[in-house]
Amino acid sequence: MSVEGAAGRAAAAGGGGVAKARLLYDPRFRSWAFQIALVVAVVLFFFWIAGNAARNLQQANIASGFGFLDVRAGFVIAETPIHYTDNSTYGRAFLVGLLNTIIVAFLGIVFATVLGFVIGIARLSKNWLVARLATAYVEVMRNIPLLLQLLFWYKAVLAVLPSPRQGLELPLGVFLNNRGLFIPRPVMETGGGMLLGAIGIAALATYLLARWAKARRMRTGHSFPMLRVGLAIMLGLPFVVYVLAGAPITFDVPELQGFNFTGGKQVSPEFTALLLGLSIYTSAFIAEIVRAGILSVSRGQWEAAGALGVRYGRILRLIIIPQAMRVIIPPLTSQYLNLTKNSSLAVAIGYPDLVAVFAGTVLNQTGQAVEVILMTMAVYLTLSLLTSAFMNWFNARYALVER
Amino acid sequence: MAEQHSEVDRFFVREQMVEAMPPPGVRRGAGDWFRRNLFSSVPNGIMTILALLFLAWSIPPLIQWAFIDAVWEGTNREACLGPDVGACWAFVKAKFGQFIYGRYPIGERWRVDLVFLLLAAGLVPMAIPSAPYKALNALFLLVIFPVAAFILLTGGFGLRVVPTEFWGGLLVTLVVAITGIVVSFPLGILLALGRRSKMPAVRLLSIAFIELWRGVPLITVLFMSSVMLPFFLPDGVSFDKLLRALIGVAFFSSAYMAEVVRGGLQAIPKGQYEAAAAMGLGYWPMMYLIILPQALKLVIPGIVNTFIGLFKDTSLVLIIGLFDLLGIVQFNFTDSNWATPQTAATGFAFAALVFWIFCFGMSRYSMFIERRLETGHKH
Numbered sequence: 001m002s003v004e005g006a007a008g009r010a011a012a013a014g015g016g017g018v019a020k021a022r023l024l025y026d027p028r029f030r031s032w033a034f035q036i037a038l039v040v041a042v043v044l045f046f047f048w049i050a051g052n053a054a055r056n057l058q059q060a061n062i063a064s065g066f067g068f069l070d071v072r073a074g075f076v077i078a079e080t081p082i083h084y085t086d087n088s089t090y091g092r093a094f095l096v097g098l099l100n101t102i103i104v105a106f107l108g109i110v111f112a113t114v115l116g117f118v119i120g121i122a123r124l125s126k127n128w129l130v131a132r133l134a135t136a137y138v139e140v141m142r143n144i145p146l147l148l149q150l151l152f153w154y155k156a157v158l159a160v161l162p163s164p165r166q167g168l169e170l171p172l173g174v175f176l177n178n179r180g181l182f183i184p185r186p187v188m189e190t191g192g193g194m195l196l197g198a199i200g201i202a203a204l205a206t207y208l209l210a211r212w213a214k215a216r217r218m219r220t221g222h223s224f225p226m227l228r229v230g231l232a233i234m235l236g237l238p239f240v241v242y243v244l245a246g247a248p249i250t251f252d253v254p255e256l257q258g259f260n261f262t263g264g265k266q267v268s269p270e271f272t273a274l275l276l277g278l279s280i281y282t283s284a285f286i287a288e289i290v291r292a293g294i295l296s297v298s299r300g301q302w303e304a305a306g307a308l309g310v311r312y313g314r315i316l317r318l319i320i321i322p323q324a325m326r327v328i329i330p331p332l333t334s335q336y337l338n339l340t341k342n343s344s345l346a347v348a349i350g351y352p353d354l355v356a357v358f359a360g361t362v363l364n365q366t367g368q369a370v371e372v373i374l375m376t377m378a379v380y381l382t383l384s385l386l387t388s389a390f391m392n393w394f395n396a397r398y399a400l401v402e403r
Numbered sequence: 404m405a406e407q408h409s410e411v412d413r414f415f416v417r418e419q420m421v422e423a424m425p426p427p428g429v430r431r432g433a434g435d436w437f438r439r440n441l442f443s444s445v446p447n448g449i450m451t452i453l454a455l456l457f458l459a460w461s462i463p464p465l466i467q468w469a470f471i472d473a474v475w476e477g478t479n480r481e482a483c484l485g486p487d488v489g490a491c492w493a494f495v496k497a498k499f500g501q502f503i504y505g506r507y508p509i510g511e512r513w514r515v516d517l518v519f520l521l522l523a524a525g526l527v528p529m530a531i532p533s534a535p536y537k538a539l540n541a542l543f544l545l546v547i548f549p550v551a552a553f554i555l556l557t558g559g560f561g562l563r564v565v566p567t568e569f570w571g572g573l574l575v576t577l578v579v580a581i582t583g584i585v586v587s588f589p590l591g592i593l594l595a596l597g598r599r600s601k602m603p604a605v606r607l608l609s610i611a612f613i614e615l616w617r618g619v620p621l622i623t624v625l626f627m628s629s630v631m632l633p634f635f636l637p638d639g640v641s642f643d644k645l646l647r648a649l650i651g652v653a654f655f656s657s658a659y660m661a662e663v664v665r666g667g668l669q670a671i672p673k674g675q676y677e678a679a680a681a682m683g684l685g686y687w688p689m690m691y692l693i694i695l696p697q698a699l700k701l702v703i704p705g706i707v708n709t710f711i712g713l714f715k716d717t718s719l720v721l722i723i724g725l726f727d728l729l730g731i732v733q734f735n736f737t738d739s740n741w742a743t744p745q746t747a748a749t750g751f752a753f754a755a756l757v758f759w760i761f762c763f764g765m766s767r768y769s770m771f772i773e774r775r776l777e778t779g780h781k782h
Contacts, residue, residue: 035604042608049635056634127447128440129454143762144755145715147722148729152755155736156748341620348722359626369630377619377627384618 053370062367069094075361077352079268090362097357098379104274104353105340111279112339113332116286121316123291134287141284147345149281154273154349164260173253175261181272182254185265192249198241205237206230270351274343282339286332293328294320333391337384344380354379469752483743491745495753498735502753505571505726511563514555515574521548522581530768532775549585567645571726573757575645579652579717579727584710586653591660592699596690598661599668609661616658621716624651629723648720656713663705667698700776707769711762718758729754 023029057064069091076086081099084092122134141149159178161167167177175182213224242249254264297320305315346353347360354376363372428435442448472489474482475496483491495502504512525544528534556578558564570578597609616624628651633641642650671694679689699706721730732750735741 031602035602038608039604052637053634055638056636059638125450126440126443127450127454130450133454133457139763140759143711143715143759143766145718145729145758147718148751148755148758151729151733152748152751156751160744160747344620344622345719345722347622355620355622355626359623363626363630369634373623373627373631377615377623380620380623381615381618385614388614 057370060367064368064371066371068366068368068371071366073362073365075365077357078350079271079352090366093362094354094358094375097352097354100351100357101340101343101346101353101355104271104278104346104351105343107275108278108282108339108343109336111275112282112286112335115279115283117290119283120287120290121294123287124294138284138287141280142288146277146281146342147348150273150277150345150349153276154269158269158273164256173251173264175254175256175264178269179260179266180269181267182261182264183267184251184253185263187250187252189250194245195238195241195249198238199234202234202237206233209233268351270346270349273349274346274351274353277345278339278342281342282335285335285338289328289331289335290324293324296327297323329394330391333387333394337387340383341380479740480743480746483741483745488743488745490749490752491741491743492749494735494741494743494746494749497741498732498738501731501735502572502728504574505731506569507565507571507574508563508569511565514562514565518552518555519577521551522577532772545585549582567643570645572731573728575720575725575727575730576714576717578645579649579720580710580714582649583652583656583713583717587657587660587709587713588706590653590657592664592695594657594661595664595668598665613658613661616655617662621652621655621719622722624655625719625723627651644723645725648723648725652713652717652720656709656716659709659712660706663702663709664698666705667700667702668694670701671698703776704769704773707765707772711765714761714765715758728757 054064070089072086073088073090073093074086075093077084077093077096079100080096081103082092082096084096119134119137122130123138125131125134158180161176161178164175164177164179167175169175173184210226210230213226216222216224252263254261254266294316301319301323302315305319310319343353344355347356350356359372359376363369366372441451468489470489472487474488474491474493477483477491477493478497482493500509500512504515507515525540525548529537529540529544534540554560555562556565556570556574557567594609594613597605598613600606600609625648628647629644632647632650636642675693675697676689679693684692717727718729720727721733726734732754736747736750
């Protein structure tokens with residue numbers, strides 16, 4: 001009896017042990033246990049830092065919440081694309097910083113793309129000298145930190161330019177000196193709207209004509225001198241309207257008066273340095289992407305097009321680039337994103353971008369580090385998630401459909 | 404039938420044979436090389452001439468500035484003042500110690516030299532593919548060297564303690580870069596494996612971590628670690644400024660590393676996983692023995708690119724008040740002993756040269772490895 005009982009207990013215990021062991025080695029159980037432990041640990045960690053933060057902020061007597069956005073900022077910003085005075089709120093300062101970031105990022109993307117494509121194609125040129133020059137440009141620019149380049153342009157080039165009186169005079173009424181770059185500013189007079197309308201109509205007409213010409217070429221094989229006719233429409237129509245409407249747009253050319261220029265548009269040295277640095281640095285990366293994209297199109301495509309008697313420029317434009325774009329676009333988008341994020345280096349040379357205005361001045365004045373940093377990060381994060389969403393959509397749309 | 408030919412044919416079909424081309428001319432000598440590579444056509448010739456004009460416009464003044472008009476010797480700004488003075492290399496020469504060691508005590512600088520030497524001793528055999536004992540070498544670089552460097556640089560064990568405020572120059576640049584590399588490599592691999600894990604919680608947390616760091620600029624990460632991190636710690640615990648920057652840089656670069664490694668993992672065919680599982684290997688042995696060795700080999704160029712980016716990004720720590728190479732060079736512009744119009748340009752040229760040598764070296768090395776691993780599958 002006792003033996004049986006002992007054996008039974010042993011069996012039961014053994015069975016329990018096996019069941020336990022089985023549970024321990026069950027992949028599903030292990031996976032769930034691990035995940036629950038991980039989530040609990042992460043949640044506890046966040047509670048811990050949130051508790052610490054609440055206590056520390058209380059001790060440092062710093063308000064929390066986003067109420068500060070409606071408080072008067074009381075500082076001035078050097079460059080304001082929208083109306084802003086020192087009486088405006090911190091929320092308005094945030095907007096100004098955001099707009100400044102967007103302006104410099106947009107212009108930087110345009111310049112970097114143009115420069116990058118030119119240099120990327122030049123690197124593949126048959127001309128030995130041109131190819132070597134493009135290679136040297138890429139290797140120099142992408143191996144020097146962007147911050148160093150920005151500081152170089154700002155402190156070693158633009159800051160040591162002569163004063164306005166002795167400044168450089170460039171063609172088309174552009175002046176360069178240590179106060180920045182002065183360019184003519186277009187002024188709209190009565191009838192200016194007509195001119196803009198004419199440009200719009202010309203663009204629409206050119207687009208429709210190009211569509212028609214392409215469809216006709218597909219159907220019949222007839223070529224149409226699209227470039228010449230398009231240029232004629234794009235330049236001719238606005239010019240005719242310009243003359244007929246009596247020169248409705250004039251240019252306000254900067255003029256030297258006393259120690260500085262009046263009139264025209266002043267581009268600050270900070271903005272110029274930032275735009276130069278960002279465009280040049282990113283263009284080196286874009287050039288490499290373009291080169292890799294073009295090289296990714298197989299040689300047979302070049303040879304086949306050449307055998308059909310298509311000229312070099314047309315091979316590139318009609319056969320190689322469309323196929324290369326598939327490879328180029330994803331990394332190109334991420335370079336655009338990098339440029340946008342890199343524009344935050346503005347803080348080092350004093351251009352009032354989002355980081356300089358908001359995570360710099362506003363943070364120092366309010367001390368609300370957590371809210372300010374989180375908002376700044378949220379802006380960049382949103383931009384970057386939107387871009388990657390676009391990239392995924394584009395990839396899905398243009399991916400090769402293989403049979 | 405001829406009438407039936409569609410319009411298309413008229414535009415695309417040639418009716419007579421093309422004239423035979425002349426035999427190829429002599430393809431020898433410098434003249435032929437010039438003709439083929441520089442003046443093969445009229446536009447090509449124009450481009451060559453424009454490029455030559457550009458070189459003639461840019462190179463001589465640069466040489467004039469950097470070498471011929473440059474000042475090599477001098478003890479203060481007097482030497483570099485004057486109307487036609489080029490680069491003020493005397494400034495770099497006078498401040499060279501600071502540029503390398505920062506304000507590290509002069510009597511203790513041998514410790515920094517020793518660290519540099521140990522690093523070179525570990526790195527050079529690691530970089531030469533045919534050098535033996537790779538596993539031991541990696542152990543030295545990833546475990547022994549960081550510990551030794553930490554003790555040597557900070558002090559303790561009978562060495563004088565040197566607080567990190569006194570570190571600077573190339574030393575800080577290398578400390579930030581190497582810490583970032585050493586931490587981000589394993590962390591990046593873990594994150595990449597996490598992102599491809601079948602466990603939803605692990606996958607989501609990995610994706611959130613990676614996208615968060617990749618989505619924000621390094622500046623905001625550094626601001627966060629220098630301004631926000633102190634708030635998150637309990638009372639009485641505070642981190643060194645350099646350490647806070649290191650934490651930011653390490654997380655930031657591990658997110659980028661994770662994406663590079665994920666690329667490699669995705670390139671490994673499913674059969675490898677299945678074969679390993681069929682052999683009865685568990686998850687970790689499968690990853691360690693089968694998948695990762697193949698995946699990492701594939702993405703060596705990407706890993707080196709991440710390292711290059713990280714190395715360049717170390718210069719950003721100057722914005723939160725650390726004196727890396729660029730920071731200390733900039734800081735010395737304010738020295739009134741050396742305030743000349745050429746100081747800034749010379750200092751930047753020096754810093755640019757140092758950064759360029761490191762980055763260009765790394766990129767050439769990655770190209771060398773890429774060629775070595777190439778299997779010849781190219782169209």
